[in-house]
Amino acid sequence: MNFPDRPLEAAGAEAYVLYSSSDDPDMRYLTGFETGDPVFYIKKKGRKGTLVVPQMEAERAVSESHCDVVTRGDAGFFDYLKEEKDPAKATAKMVAALAGGDILVPRTFPLYLAREMERLCKINIDKGTVSGMRAVKTPDEADFIRHSQKITEDAISFAVSLIKSASAKTGELEINETPLTSDYLRNEIHCYLLKRGLLARDTIVSCGPETSMPHCKGSGVLVENEPIMIDLFPQDTKTGYYADMTRTFVRGEPDGEIKNMFSVVREAKVLGKSMIREGVSGSAVHNAVVSHFEGSGYKTGTEGFIHSLGHGVGMAVHEEPSLSPSGKELLAGNVVTVEPGLYYRSTGGIRLEDMGLVLKEGFDCFTKYKDELII
Structure with missing residues (x-):
């Protein structure tokens, strides 16, 4: 990928300048290079990025x-450092020389x-060009995400097998007389994914009252007859592309309200996916789901449906576009969650979460895993 001219x-700039490690999805996207230390990407008009x-x-x-x-040496950094003594000033001179004029930078x-650069040239702030580029996936990028999603579904199946195989002692689950805790299951899931080339962080394995907090990671022993929420969003260590998936299970017999909530959430997911296609706004899809919940007797606000319906996924687990009150028109090639x-x-x-590709006339859902409450 190359930053466009x-x-x-439009900014009257000679070059776009990005300084970061490949933990920044923009850097990895533009360069294809993995580095733990920050480096410069400089793209001049009419030229390839450097x-x-x-x-x-x-x-x-x-x-x-x-x-x-x-190299920094060939770009004159060490000569500038002899003159300036200050690495920041030397770096600014090096970048200014390579850019050859005013620059455009990300936020x-x-x-x-930036303060050192302003002594040498004018700085303009870019308004998200690269994030907009990243939002529309190529067929290869879509396939990378499909691959990550398939392994993630396998990891969910693995987690379910552990929950099913656990014995119950006074309602608490255990494996080989060891308590089956959120941390235990989370670590087992992470090991499963890592062996298959995916790295997971902050995986949610919450149970009971914890599930009322959407992003509670979970702690303590998993128990029977209560909801267990598992939200996985691992990254493929080779390609850099994420998956994202959530399922909620009950080992045992849930109460009637949990059953009803599950049914209404499943209906909302089907509704959201049915509306997705190019040209439909993310806000329209989100608002339709809000109306569905309210019509089913579930108010929104401080409780109930208290977050956006979905978001883009790619080299970042949360990126453009959004299915939210402010969501803009979807484009073919967007990959979004519902x-x-x-x-x-x-x-x-x-919570139930699927992910897929926006098409001109519909939605190609990558997630094939069934919706089941009782396991």
């Missing part, structure tokens, strides 16, 4: 990235460096 021309890296990373950058590569550009939920402190929570 049009935003540069990576500026330490000498030790030069050969690897040439091999792995789809950019031109120059995340480091302030300390994740309705209901949350009540007195009852618990239910």
Whole structure:
């Protein structure tokens, strides 16, 4: 991928400058290069993007990235450092020389460096060009996400098998006389994913009252007859693309209200997916689900449905576009989640989440895992 010339021309800038590690999805997207240390990506009008890296990373950058590569030494950094003594000032001079004029930077550009750069050129702030590019996936990118999602579904099946195989002692689940806790199950899921090339962080395994808090990670022993919410969003370590999926289960017999909530949330998910196609706004889909919940007797506000219906997924687990009150028109090639939920402190929570590709005339759902409450 290459940063386009049009935003540069609109800003009257000579180059786009990004400084970050590949933990920044924009950097990985534009360069295809993985690095734990921040490096510069500089894209001048009419030219290919350039990576500026330490000498030790030069050969690897040439091999792995789809950019031109120059070392800091060849870019004059060490000569500037002899003049300035201050690394920030030397870095600013190096970047200014490579850019050849005013620059365009993302909102995340480091302030300390921006202040040094402003002594040498004008800085313009980009309004999300790269995030907009990332929002529309190529067929290859969609396949990368499908792959991540398939392994994630397998991990959910693995987690369910552990819950099913657990014995119950006074309602608490245990495996081989060891309590089956949220932490235990989360770690087992993470190991399962890592063996298959996916890295998971902050996985939600919550139970009972914890499920009323949408992003509670969960702690303590899992119990029978209460909702168990599992939300997985791992990243493929090779491609960088995420999956995202949530299911809610009960080992045993849930009460009638949990059953009814599950049914209404499942209906909301079907409704949301049925509306998705190019040209439909994310807000229209979100608002339709709100109306469905309210018509089913579930108010929204401080309890009930208290978050957006969905979001984009790619090299970040949360990216454009959104299915929210402010969601804009969807484009073919967007990959979005549909994740309705209901949350009540007195009852618990239910969330079901699928993910798929926006098409011109519909929605290609990547998630094939069934909706089942009782396991």
